[in-house]
Amino acid sequence: MKIGVVGAGLMGSGIAQTCSQAGYEAVNYDSYPDALTRAKAGVAKDMKKLVERGKFTEEHAESVEKRITYTSDIEDLRECGIIIEAIFEDFEVKKSIFQQLDAMMPSETILCSNTSTISITAIAACTNRPERVMGTHFFSPVPVMKLLELIRGMETSDETFKVVEEFGRNINKVVVNAPDFSGFITNRILPLCGKENCKMIARGVSPEDFDKTMSALGRGSMSAMELADFSGLDVLHGCLKSLHAGLKMECYRTPLLLEQMVESGYLGRKSGRGYFKYTR
Amino acid sequence: MFKTSVVVGNSNGLGVAMTLVLAGKGIDVTFIGDEAARSEISDKAKEEKLQDKISVVNGMEFISDVEVAFDFSPDGKNKKEMAGKIESCIPENAVLAIHTILSDVSRIAAGTKIRNRVIGARYVAPGSVKNHVEITRTLDTDDETYKIFRDFAGIISKDVVDAPDIVGGIYFRLMPVSANMAARLIMEGVAMDDIETAIIYGTNSQIGPLRVADYVGIDVVLELLEEIYAESGEATYRPCPLLKNMVQAGLTGVKAGRGFYTYK
C-alpha cells in the first residue's frame, strides 16, 4: 500500500520519512515546490546523520530516500490507500483539502488528519465518506517520537480503524486510542502543566529555581523550562487557545505572562529569548 | 558556623532524614518526635556512628542552646498550634523553619508570637533533603532571619530556591495537576493504559501520571487539590470526583496495594 502525505512541512515530511523507513512507498504532496525541496533535503540530511552514527546502512538510507516521491501534483496521490493530511492547523484549509481528496480518490481510500486540535468528526463531516476518515496524531520529530494517537470520528467504521491501527504498528509507533475532543490525550495534560509552570514564573520564581525544583527528585534530559523554550512558547500558547475554545474548560485559560511573552516575540530558543535568553 | 538544631517530626521520613543530614554535617541535633521516629533515628544514628551528635527527646521541653529549629510536624488542623508549642521550646532568637505542604507558611506562622524569625522550608521527599529546599518568607520574616537561614539551608542542600508563600510552594503546587486531569480523562472514558502510554512516550519519561499519583498517594493528591482549590478557587485544582471516590473506597495507591493500578 502506498501512503500519501499532504503537506511537506516538518510534520508531513517526518511522516513520509517514517513511512518510508518502515518500508512503505510514500507520496509527499505540497502545493509549494519550495517546501518539497526543503523536505527532500531534510530527509537526506537525516539519512546522512543516521548512516554516520551507524544506525542505518548506506543502502537502507538510499532506499528510504528512493521510496519517497515528492510532488506538487495532487493527482499523484491517487494510488495511495491511506492519505494523511498534515497541513496548516486551520479548519477551512483542511476542509478544502479533504473535499478535494474526497472528490478525486477512490471510495475505499482512507483519509486521515494529523490535526492536534480540530474535531475529527467535523473534518469527516465535510466529506462523503465520514466512515473512512479518522485522526492520526503524530508527535514531532516524527521519525523519533514513537507515540501515535488514533482518533475515531463519530462515524469512523471499525474497519477503517483496524486498517489504520495496523498501519500505525507497521511504522513502529506506539498506538493509543483517544476520544475526539480537543487535546486528545497528551495535549489535555501537558499544556495544562505548561500553563501552571508559567503561572509559577509569574509569581516571581526564577526559571533557574523552577528547574532546580522540578528536578529535585532527579533530572530528565531537558528541564521543564528548557523544554518549553525548545518547543516554542507560541506552541503552548496556540495549544491553550485551541483547548479553551474546543472544550470551554476554565482550566485552559491562557495565563497573562504567556500572553505577554508571545506578544513581545519572546517565543523561546527560536527567537533568542523565552524563559531564558539564548545567544545565537 | 552553625552548631545546634532542633528537629520536630513524626515518622514522616523528613524529620528523620533531616536529623541524620544535620548530624552528618557535624551539627548537634535534638530530635523531638513520636516513638517510631525516635527509634528509627536511634537505630540509624548507631549505624552511621552519629550517636554523639543526636539526642532523642520524648516530649516538648525547653532547649536553650539552639540556633535553628525545624518543624516537620504533620499537616492538619493542629499544625498552627504546634508551631506555637515548638516556639515555646526554643529561645526567642532561634530561627523556626516550618515545613508544610497543605498550607501556605504565613497562616501556620500565625500560631507563633515572635514572628520575624519564622520562615518556610519545604523539602520534597526524605531522599531529596540533600538536593533541594524551597525557602519561603512569610508576612513577617525579617532580612536577618532570611539570610541566616539561607546560609544554613545551603549547608544542608545543594539547591536553595525562593518559593512563593502559597499552598504547596512550588513542587507540590504543580505535582497534582497532571493527576487531576488524568483522572478526568478516565471519567471521560479514556483507557488508563492509554493515558500512561501517551504521557510516557509524549515526554520520554519512565512513568506516567497515574502511577506517579499511586506512589504519592491518591489521598495526598486529593488533599493537596482540596487545599489549593480552597486557597485559589482555580478550576485546574477543582478535585476530580473520581479521586474522592477512590479515596473513600480505600484505593489510595501503592501503600494500600491498589490505586489506579494494583500493586503486590
Next chain:
Amino acid sequence: MSKKIAVLGEVSVPSNIEAVAEVTDDCQFVLAAAPGGYEENLALWKEIEKKAGENTIFMLGSANCFTGGLAAATNRPDRCVGVRIYVSPKDSSKAVAEISRGFDTSDESLEAVKTFLNEKGVDTVIAPDLIGGIVARIMAVAVNEAAELIMEGVLSEDIDLALTTACGVEEGLLKIADSYGLDTVAQQSNVLFEEFNDYRYAPNAVLEKLVQVGRTGVKAKKGFFQY
C-alpha cells in the same frame, strides 16, 4: 420463582414492586438508603449485612454516596450496585432506575439487577458513578438557568411558553420542576455544588427563596406556578 426484595429507608419504588420491609437471608436484593452521606449509609449497610444472605445483592440507593466508595466498605463490593429510582409523578407504576457500577461490581450482579428491575417494568439506564447521576445534574443546571432568567426579570409563564413552542414539547421546564419538587431540586443542587465545587450547580437565589417560603411545587399547590 419470584425474587424477593427488601426496601429500607429513603427510597421510592414504583407501585408494582412488592417489597418487604425486613431484611432476611432469603432476600435476593436489598435496596436501601439512609438520610445523610457516607457515614450514615455505611452504618445502615453494616446492619443489613448481619441479616442478609451471602448472595444477596445490595442496591445502594443513596444519592449522596459514591457506589465505589461505599461498596468497598461492605463485605461484598462485587455484589453492590448503585441504584437510584425515580418514580414518575404522573403514574406511580412507571419508574426509571439510574444504575452505577462501583470499582468492583461484577457483571453478574449488574445484570441481575437490570433483569430484576426490567421485569418489574422499571427502565434502567447506566449512570456514571458520580453524585447526581443523570437526572439530578440536569435538573440542577436547567432549573438554575431558568431561575437566573427570572432573576433578570423574565416572567415564568414566558419562559415555559417560549421553551414549549420553540422545542415542540408539551410541558415547560418550570412546570416540570414544580412536578419534580423545588425542594428536591434545591437540595440536590446544594449537594452537587459541594461535591463538584462548580458554580453552575449552586442553587440560584430565586429557587432558594421559593423553597424558603414553602412554594415547593405541585405538592404544595404553589411553586413557580399555582395549582
